Amino acid sequence: MGLKLDTEARRGLLLLSPTAGYALVMLAAPLVMIVTFSFWTQNYLDIDTTPTLHNYREAWSRPIYRVLMFRSLRISLIVTLATVLLAFPIAYFVSFHVRRRKALWLFLITVPFWTSYLIRVFLWKVILGFNGVLNTALLEVGLIDEPLTFILYNSNAVVLTLAHAWAPFAILPIFVALEKIDRSLLEAAEDLGDGPMRRFFRITLPLAMPGVIAATLIVLIPTMGDFITPRLVGGTEGLMIANMIQVQFSRANNAPLGAALAVSSMLIVGVISLVICLVGRKLGGRVR
Amino acid sequence: MRGASAKWLSVYAVAYMLFLYAPVVLLPLFAFNDATVVAFPLSSFTTDWFTVLWQTEALHDAVRNSLLVAVAAAVLSTVLGASAARAAARYRFPGKAPAMGFIMLPLVLPEILVAVALLVPIIQLGLSLSLWTVIAGHVLICMPFSVAILGSAFQGLDISLEEASLDLGESRRGTFRRVILPLVMPGVISSLLICFTISLDEFMIAFFLTGTDVTLPVYIWSQLRFPTKLPSIMALGTILLVLSVVLLVLAEWFRRRAARRQGLEASATGGLM
């Protein structure tokens, strides 16, 4: 190779090496191992290292895993859609309609999320339960005669809880993108005859696209991997793939299968993210 | 952008904030409620649940462990993050972009994947799970945040300030101590506080990588199975909430004060974006 590095380059590499080295050892190596693992098989405590596609075949053909995988995908997409759609107006509100105390609004928006995630999910369980806050309140007030049952222990509950949990992660990128929009562009459009609706769709939305895409990805990717929410409020109908992965690594003692499931869901998420990025570029025009 | 649409938007904003705060408001409500069931109607006021917390040994251990892990993770990831951010901002060398991209990777990976990825080699190498494995995992996921925060701090550093210091006879180490460090200090503090908070609340990795000593979130998880423990969990959640808010306010105050000292303008989103 024979690269000639001057003192500056050497200093830079030296500074970067501990951090990069750590990431390499702690992330690259394990990721490689996970992928390798997914090609092995485990019988109780014995691990057979002959490479095989057995786990992947199981993951993709057995109904239970297929159901979980696609349900996870469906829930994640719904959550992402709901969260981003609900987040956009509030981000717009703070960016365009709040003059002085933007930082305060942002702070107020993020405060709820400084509770423990676990506790917050649990609170939704408390709210939506049979004897929970919502039902007892509605019963007290007299709006219903019997407690509602469709609100907990199914995928609806999961969607609601996750949409709440990821709200600020969707709001912030959209807000940042909206802030960056030069207001004089909108004034120019108004001057040239566009009404508020057209201004929004022709200027504001395309220019905010990078933020919307970021928000979408920020919500989509982690929700695929969440297992707390499905476990606490999902019941059996709301279980997601991450729960199954966790089971494989603990009770079921089938780490290679767990690895295959993890890799598969990663691939799915990766492909979808790519699609979203490409679609977003198209919708947003060539604005970087 | 005026008139009717603004009205509807304000209504929406209020409704949305109610939605956001709904669960959170319940915390103090039921923490002080004298009942073992978390439901309406409310009964009388009590601080008993907080006393219960005070007396639970296991909780104290979990808190101590969490603090240990959080401090260690915050310090280590800030040091590593500062080193990487400085390298990226100041020097040009081959392989910078892919290396930085890789360091930031944990941000876009689902936590369960990171947790599982860390578990596998640990098992394979026969290492035992302990607080150290949790710290190792937390450092990995906190590093990207540290790099992001300190990245903007180091980017804003004018290179001619360093050259001026050298020109005036100061050594490299002296320049770091007298010029670079004071100027990036707000970023360092911000990074420490944010990484600390992330580690404190982190569940997934701790769950997979913890041995016999548990952290606070894992402890909470274990308690959620017991309905009688609920109100004390509410009390715990209230304390954590107040603590986090205080930390956040402090972090923001520091950032603004330091920025003002340098005559710069502090942006609303605070450099994290």
Place this chain on the structure above:
Amino acid sequence: MAPGTSNSIILLDEVTRAFGSFQALKGINAEIREGEFFSLLGPSGCGKTTLLRLIAGFDEPTSGTIMIGGQPMAGIAANRRPTNMVFQSYAIFPHLNVAENVGYGLKTRRMPRADIAAEVERALAMVDLEGFGRRAAHELSGGQRQRVALARALVMRPKVVLLDEPLSALDRKLRDQMQVELRTLQQSIGITFILVTHDQEEALIMSDRIAVMFEGEIAQLASPEELYRRPRTKRVASFIGVMNFLPAGFVAKDDSGVTVEIAALGKVTLRLESIPTTLDPATIDTVGVRPEMFTILSDGREPAERSTPGTVVGTVYYGDMTYYTVQLAGGVEPVTISMRNTAGRSVLPSGSPVTVGWGAESVVLFE
């Protein structure tokens, strides 16, 4: 080049700097004298800042030697060189106040605090900033920052002060004022100053000697007067001030001088002493005449050695001067003539026929 004289403070010997395949400096030879105000002048990209940074020690030459105060500087880092720099952006430490900024280098030297305070006051007085010690960095105006940067360098008592376009960020009036102040200050303290600038007026006003640089080489190194009156090349001539270029051809050479034929002006004999030694007269294809070396004769009031008819085609009025664009009879390109608006002179309108006066001394030859 001649060996350094006893009062030379900096010696540059065949200094080059290459960045990959790009040659930023192509063999710089120069000797800077102690106590002089020396300028590096040239357009952006000519290498002047690169050269300054080599002298300061922020960069090492690819080949060649740099000597400061008789000592070779190879391998000696910036913090150990007897130079101090005033940066283009001033580089005032934002987290320190004025006194801490100015005293920064003295603190490194571990000078006792009382001594530092005294030195700082002295330096601030030198730049007219007495009592500013406690001001915060962000409270300073552009001009004040510049003075603090200067005080910070001067307090170190270096052998050489390096200034990297220190006035370019200031507005016009402040810049003009600072040019005079800097010059006066330098002369009173007697330290060698090396200034980098792209502004030829600035260089002419402040310097004892100027090195004009193009594309990594020194085109001419001389005093301001020498550069203006006798620019060596066409490029130097057009960079410094305004120059009229006229096509010309060699006619004859004898003991009285060299005779050339200049377009629209006719034949003229130039003294042998005014011809650059490196010039082969047979290769002359262009001569130059400065705008103020032409005059517009009015009714024979100021007689001139030679005269040529022409027509005014444009005027620019500057208050104290008027610049005329005149098309000389038989000339190809119009020439620029500058006239001082003394009492009794009115501005001639476009189209006026004029008689243009000039002399053999007006003509400049290039290498």
